[in-house]
Amino acid sequence: MKIGELSRRTGVPTRLLRYYEEQDLLHPERADNGYRTYRESAVGAVQQIRGLLDSGLTTEMMRAILPFLSGPEEIHPHPECLTPRTAALLHGEIERIQARIDCLARNRDRLRSYLAAVQPEPGDPRTAG
Template identity: 50%
Template sequence: MRIGALSARTGVPTRLLRYYEAQELLTPDRAANGYRDYDERLVERVVQIRGLLDAGVPTRIIKEILPCLDGPGSIHVNGPSAELIENLERHWAQMDAKIQCLSRNRDAIRGYLDTVRAQGR
């Protein structure tokens, strides 16, 4: 299928599909005229990429994860390398630290709002 059809089926803009290709996350075939030709299996691959990006995983780690995935929620048990696991653990720790910081900020704002509202009554 052409890039426009893949975009329509996945809801991912064509410019992002080209970006995924540049990041080596997708590898379409090329027709004789140079047009990209996307295999049907790449529809699921794009959905996986979107899910990982939405979860905050950077493309450099996604590139390492994709060869280990069979399908949504399915991972080869012996697939991930020690380096990939280390990268994922580091990324998880960074995300967790951000979540903790956001939680503290949320709680501080809630406390401020409660105080301001109580004083205004």
């Protein structure tokens, strides 16, 4: 399929599909006329890339892990391929994600506290008028 059809089927603009190619995340073939052609599997690949980007992974991180993923729940690890650089990248990403989780949890708790302070529960004497 051509880039326009892939864009239509995935909802991802052609500009982003070209960017994924530049980032070595998507690998179209080239027709004799120079047009990009995509296999059917590109639809799933683009959806996976979008999901990983939406979850906050960087394109650098995706380049490191995409070769080992065949679906959202399927990981095919190749321990011999885990270089020290990739391991450090993964550890750094785990720490970054954990920091985001911690920050979100703190903000959630603060918002709950604020609501509890300014919005009394039904039956609270502060709501009687």
